[in-house]
Amino acid sequence: MKTPSFENIFRKHAWEEVKANIYAKTSANVEAALRKPRRNMDDFMALISPAAAPYLERMAALSRQLTQQRFGKTIQLYAPVYLSNECQNICTYCGFSLNNPLRRKTLTGAEMLREIDAVKAMGFGHVLLVTGEAWQTVGMDYFNRALPIFKKHFPQISIEVQPMEEDEYRALQPLGLHSVLVYQETYHEEDYKKHHPKGRKSNFAWRLETPDRLGRAGVHKIGLGVLIGLEDWRTDSFFTALHLDYLQRTYWQTRYSISFPRLRPFSGGLPPKSIMNDRELLQLICAYRLCFPDVELSLSTRESPRFRNHLVPLGVTTMSAGSRTNPGGYAVEPTSLEQFEISDERSPAAVADMIRAHGYSPVWKDWDDFG
């Protein structure tokens, strides 16, 4: 049997054609999409199109209803833990970029334990381990040491690191790996190359095929997303959804999550090419919920407290809280340079209180590894 590959599907969709299709959607297309009990990719296009803007109230009401039905009145909480800011890539938008003159830092085992104590004390059961892409220092050897250290303290471990080989993903699971986040950054191939001129990350296809390798390796959950602001967000989001749709059909035993990182200021920053306002981000979140009722939708501390407060009942299922985006940021070196500025600086306890105030339950732990 031929190995499944998203690249085959991706190559059948020309960027400009997709973009034109989205912008040509009419209110009739939106109304038809809203009426359907099950929606397809064409409906997703309609719901993210400018034509759907006047229907946001209705989309939000439907999104709220579907999210409550599938996930209940709960919001899962997690903390990102940055292990390293070493990176061999140049990415025009990232604070960890190779050409950015910051002091590089990779946590030692002892330093990990200090960070673990701090994160556990805040109540978290789920952590997301983040690194740059530095194969020599933060490769398999490092992950082989780091995962068992974290696994002793946290029931669920996700990673956001360089794309890896299928066998490597397979090898990390017995050590406690639960999910992997890998954002394509942008599905616009030409612009992708401009934003990633140096390092392994410049290989667009290698990154594009990463979720396939994860699916074949049997990783529990795969997180997808684009960096909103690099390109036209509607077109990029269509490709993300197309990717998600393909993965759900192909690796049906895997869970999926979508994140919505909007380009934030950082040291040496790139101004966004496409600005997405709060109303548009809400539209996108609702469109995902209406077309993918079971996908986890995650909102990070990049977003403002006010926006996050209002989003609790409207479709998201997962939030980070109290985030530090620098290695050792919780206990080891709280003042070192961050990857990007966060916007919601409230403590995890304050975020949990806010969630409760909405009549929702903050969930600190919702997983055990039974393998």
Place this chain on the structure above:
Amino acid sequence: MDELIIAGHSFSSRLFTGTGKFGDLACMEKALIASGSQLVTVALKRVDAGHQPDNLLAHLRHPQFRLLPNTSGVRNAREAVYAAELAREALETNWLKLEIHPDPRYLLPDPVETLAATEALTAKGFIVLPYIHADPVLCKRLEAAGAAAVMPLGAPIGSNKGLRTKDFLEIIIEQSNVPVVVDAGIGAPSHAAAAMELGADAVLVNTAIAVAGDPVAMAEAFAAAVEAGRKAYVAGLPAAASQAHASSPVLAFLDEAETDVS
């Protein structure tokens, strides 16, 4: 209401409840009490033995509740057995709602792995209540494997669509020698009443109570519906007829004096 016996234990309520999806754990506690439920499922993956805030178990420590840990999150029989042993240790009960759903979107149960796990777990002394599709043959196989009850779905979990599997539930109920608990899909008290009228021994409800505007009132409504449905079933429902009985039946002539019409 007449008593329900599962594995030698007696329950006066035939409404079993779940603990997921509630927005407020204190409200969950009140709703569970209002439901009169005596068997309460709890996802092992949500249970935290540490010191995290919002501890679910703290709200379930009532003498009337028997906890039924579930194995939600496992993908095969091997993981289920491991989870069951963890649950037995963490919650000090050998009762288990066996859930093996490799499909994370609709949480549809895997029949092959469920049967294998039931065999393994009953051999280890667990009281196993497997969550399954409404498959009559599988129910008989599970019964033979030692399941203490069977828990067929009415519709996909959380769908609130009611008894979409009614035809198969009828066969399961007719054939079963162990209690039949209709699980998943029950979205309204009328669905619960219908399941009980059908002859189900109990129903399990979670989403419909948890996400209701007033979970406590909804729990009371379900309790009343289950009781009404059970009473109706025990009383003996009249057979449904698709046509009205004619007040002058077509065969009335047989009882009438013969007259010569020639």
